[in-house]
Amino acid sequence: MSAVLELSGLTKAYPGVIANDDVSLTIQPGEVHALLGENGAGKSTLVKMIYGLVKPDAGRMIFLGQEFAPAEPRAARAAGVAMVFQHFSLFEALDVAENIALGMEHPPNMRDLAARITEVSQAYGLPLDPSRLVGDLSAGERQRVEIIRCLLQNPKLLIMDEPTSVLTPQEVGILFQTLEKLRSEGTSILYISHKLEEIRRLCDAATILRLGKNVGTCDPKVETARAMAEMMVGATLHVPERKPHERTQVALELRGLSLAAPSAFGTSLKEVSLNVHRGEILGIGGVAGNGQDELTAALSGEMPVAAGQLWFEGQDIGALGPNERRALGLLAAPEERLGHAAAPDMSLTENAVLTATTRKSLTRKGFVNWRAAEGYTKEVIAQFDVRTPGPHTAARALSGGNLQKYVIGREILQDPDVLVVNQPTWGVDAAAAAAIRQALLDLAAGGAAIIVISQDLDELMEISDRFAALNEGRLTPPVPASGLSVEKIGLMMGGAHDLEPVHV
Amino acid sequence: MDLSSINPILLVASLMVAATPIILAAIGELIVEKSGVLNLGVEGMMIVGAICGFAIAVQTGSPFVGFVAAAFGGAVLSLLFGILTQYFLSNQVATGLGLTLFGLGLSSLMGQGYIGIRPPATPRLEIPVLSDIPVLGPVLFNHDLMVYVALGLVVATWAVLKFTRAGLILRAVGENHDAAHALGYKVVRVRLMAITFGGACAGLGGAYLSLVRVPQWTEGMTAGAGWIALAIVVFGAWRPFRVLLGAYLFGGVTVLQLNLQAAGVAIPVEYLSMSPYLITIAVLVIMSSGKAKAALSAPACLGKIFHASS
Numbered sequence: 064m065s066a067v068l069e070l071s072g073l074t075k076a077y078p079g080v081i082a083n084d085d086v087s088l089t090i091q092p093g094e095v096h097a098l099l100g101e102n103g104a105g106k107s108t109l110v111k112m113i114y115g116l117v118k119p120d121a122g123r124m125i126f127l128g129q130e131f132a133p134a135e136p137r138a139a140r141a142a143g144v145a146m147v148f149q150h151f152s153l154f155e156a157l158d159v160a161e162n163i164a165l166g167m168e169h170p171p172n173m174r175d176l177a178a179r180i181t182e183v184s185q186a187y188g189l190p191l192d193p194s195r196l197v198g199d200l201s202a203g204e205r206q207r208v209e210i211i212r213c214l215l216q217n218p219k220l221l222i223m224d225e226p227t228s229v230l231t232p233q234e235v236g237i238l239f240q241t242l243e244k245l246r247s248e249g250t251s252i253l254y255i256s257h258k259l260e261e262i263r264r265l266c267d268a269a270t271i272l273r274l275g276k277n278v279g280t281c282d283p284k285v286e287t288a289r290a291m292a293e294m295m296v297g298a299t300l301h302v303p304e305r306k307p308h309e310r311t312q313v314a315l316e317l318r319g320l321s322l323a324a325p326s327a328f329g330t331s332l333k334e335v336s337l338n339v340h341r342g343e344i345l346g347i348g349g350v351a352g353n354g355q356d357e358l359t360a361a362l363s364g365e366m367p368v369a370a371g372q373l374w375f376e377g378q379d380i381g382a383l384g385p386n387e388r389r390a391l392g393l394l395a396a397p398e399e400r401l402g403h404a405a406a407p408d409m410s411l412t413e414n415a416v417l418t419a420t421t422r423k424s425l426t427r428k429g430f431v432n433w434r435a436a437e438g439y440t441k442e443v444i445a446q447f448d449v450r451t452p453g454p455h456t457a458a459r460a461l462s463g464g465n466l467q468k469y470v471i472g473r474e475i476l477q478d479p480d481v482l483v484v485n486q487p488t489w490g491v492d493a494a495a496a497a498a499i500r501q502a503l504l505d506l507a508a509g510g511a512a513i514i515v516i517s518q519d520l521d522e523l524m525e526i527s528d529r530f531a532a533l534n535e536g537r538l539t540p541p542v543p544a545s546g547l548s549v550e551k552i553g554l555m556m557g558g559a560h561d562l563e564p565v566h567v
Numbered sequence: 568m569d570l571s572s573i574n575p576i577l578l579v580a581s582l583m584v585a586a587t588p589i590i591l592a593a594i595g596e597l598i599v600e601k602s603g604v605l606n607l608g609v610e611g612m613m614i615v616g617a618i619c620g621f622a623i624a625v626q627t628g629s630p631f632v633g634f635v636a637a638a639f640g641g642a643v644l645s646l647l648f649g650i651l652t653q654y655f656l657s658n659q660v661a662t663g664l665g666l667t668l669f670g671l672g673l674s675s676l677m678g679q680g681y682i683g684i685r686p687p688a689t690p691r692l693e694i695p696v697l698s699d700i701p702v703l704g705p706v707l708f709n710h711d712l713m714v715y716v717a718l719g720l721v722v723a724t725w726a727v728l729k730f731t732r733a734g735l736i737l738r739a740v741g742e743n744h745d746a747a748h749a750l751g752y753k754v755v756r757v758r759l760m761a762i763t764f765g766g767a768c769a770g771l772g773g774a775y776l777s778l779v780r781v782p783q784w785t786e787g788m789t790a791g792a793g794w795i796a797l798a799i800v801v802f803g804a805w806r807p808f809r810v811l812l813g814a815y816l817f818g819g820v821t822v823l824q825l826n827l828q829a830a831g832v833a834i835p836v837e838y839l840s841m842s843p844y845l846i847t848i849a850v851l852v853i854m855s856s857g858k859a860k861a862a863l864s865a866p867a868c869l870g871k872i873f874h875a876s877s
């Protein structure tokens with residue numbers, strides 16, 4: 064049996080960086096092939112070449128025995144390649160059928176299309192109402208729209224870019240059943256992920272990329288997750304260690320916090336209650352878009368909350384703004400590194416002044432004390448191993464992992480009593496992520512209270528003392544994190560959002 | 568003061584005429600904004616259309632050729648905006664404002680020799696039988712061709728946006744240009760076509776002012792009509808028929824204040840001239856206070872620069 068897709072020697076360079084360097088791989092019919100690698104290893108560039116979004120500089124592709132060089136996605140789709148994007152390529156203000164029609168070459172008229180959507184979605188256990196607005200759908204349902212858009216074209220090769228990063232464990236299970244059914248029908252799947260356990264569950268073969276190069280293939284069913292992780296990183300992994308520490312008095316408390324959604328597609332917080340003790344890390348999980356950003360904003364002071372709902376060491380601080388909260392000792396690091404946590408075009412020193420001015424006295428009578436600011440920035444850079452030419456570098460010039468280390472370090476070195484971080488290691492390479500987690504553990508051991516909001520459940524299990532989940536703006540009561548099963552977490556996160564398992 | 572001198576039938580008939588330039592410009596801008604581009608140069612494109620149409624109509628003696636030239640002039644000017652914003656990725660707000668200033672200056676230059684001339688008259692279509700119906704006849708069926716062209720354009724725009732694949736692609740590009748690009752649609756090309764269409768419509772609207780409504784050429788004669796058209800697109804929540812309604816509302820107030828002035832209402836003329844603008848502002852404020860509603864209907868990529876990074 065001949066291969067579905069054969070890549071040989073694919074190379075693509077961007078100014079200053081070689082995204083793909085002589086990459087080869089082969090996908091067999093009916094095979095689920097994993098493409099593994101850290102952020103920035105060149106996975107996305109590789110699949111964009113297959114999908115016709117990027118032209119390779121060198122190398123050749125053979126698809127179904129024929130030379131394959133799609134000039135645009137349309138050509139790739141016509142040949143039988145379909146792709147589910149990581150950041151959904153959906154249009155929120157259009158309905159499901161319109162979104163699907165946009166991804167097809169020759170869509171039938173809307174009524175027939177709606178009927179086919181219903182038919183296909185039932186057949187694969189992914190029920191969808193064609194007339195609903197995509198903006199009103201959950202992340203899992205949005206992914207179904209993408210998948211069905213692909214399935215309607217009967218693809219030979221389905222590319223999935225990080226499909227599970229937005230799903231609850233139950234939704235992942237249903238997705239895998241759908242993929243198994245596709246595989247049994249002979250469709251090949253190129254599956255991009257960095258979640259190793261999933262790959263071990265699902266995939267038949269894996270190709271590992273590091274810094275744009277193919278560093279090996281393996282059978283994920285045989286290899287251990289740790290061995291694959293070390294192939295991805297190219298070094299031995301340092302696992303964060305937890306020092307014994309004890310929790311003492313309550314530092315921060317939410318009493319029935321309710322907050323209206325700030326925008327049409329935002330989430331309102333409903334009766335959120337929690338407390339976090341000194342010396343403790345409270346992990347808050349949940350699928351993206353269930354109120355994480357709103358909760359961060361309410362805690363940091365970007366959105367003021369009603370009186371009596373937010374208490375810091377026995378003081379009602381709901382009406383205080385971010386700077387007043389920082390002065391008290393409540394610091395926060397939001398999710399979006401560029402544009403929210405840091406101003407992209409300003410230097411690291413200037414960015415340090417923006418949040419550390421109150422606690423580190425970097426300004427005097429309205430004048431910035433640049434010497435002190437630069438000293439503080441250098442301290443952050445040194446202590447958190449931020450790889451950068453110096454404190455004058457613009458924030459946007461740093462890689463994701465380095466900027467995240469800087470953002471977290473900038474808050475930690477201000478010696479907070481309570482620290483709120485949202486997605487501390489999102490899109491950060493494994494080594495930097497381990498360093499950040501270690502820093503958070505050390506801070507808690509030093510007596511600070513920490514709230515970590517994250518969608519990475521492994522991370523939360525690794526560092527939190529207690530775990531709670533956000534689901535549509537409601538927070539579950541926190542439970543001790545040790546010994547918590549994946550099923551229990553999944554249920555806390557809202558289960559499968561009425562998904563049905565596939566009927567094979 | 569004699570309010571009885573105001574003839575309601577004539578009032579409504581002239582309302583339709585007063586609203587036509589704004590309908591034309593606003594429906595063009597609606598298409599532009601639906602594609603995700605904010606072109607603040609409507610005023611500039613209108614006045615260039617006004618002088619192009621006027622000059623060519625005077626030279627050829629044919630108002631029809633004048634209107635074609637106006638559409639062409641507006642389209643050429645809008646392409647300047649299109650190239651700057653789509654290829655050179657300039658800021659849309661600044662470029663649009665620049666286009667308005669440029670258009671005003673260019674039109675004064677072009678209009679040097681045309682001040683005080685009367686253009687050839689645009690014939691009214693006195694539709695037989697229908698125009699003889701009492702009340703409805705003079706109101707609806709006794710206008711020049713452009714009034715009906717403008718109405719037809721509104722209906723066509725609605726139908727294209729709602730029912731056709733071209734309309735779907737246009738909305739998709741305005742809603743999420745990255746996703747549209749990822750699916751293989753030519754974002755820049757779609758937007759350039761929308762911008763050109765918007766320019767042509769604004770040109771027609773301007774020519775309607777100089778050839779029918781006024782009809783003569785004076786510098787700065789659009790007098791803010793382009794801005795009103797921009798406001799009406801927001802007022803109409805990017806929906807063609809609500810844009811039509813907004814244009815009629817504005818046209819109605821304009822005509823009413825003229826009639827009130829003529830009837831000798833004891834209010835200073837300045838207040839009356841101001842009133843359509845005040846009412847437009849008031850309506851916009853009321854509209855946008857229902858935050859969620861307006862946000863839902865605005866194209867999500869409106870005014871954002873698209874750069875294919877992959």
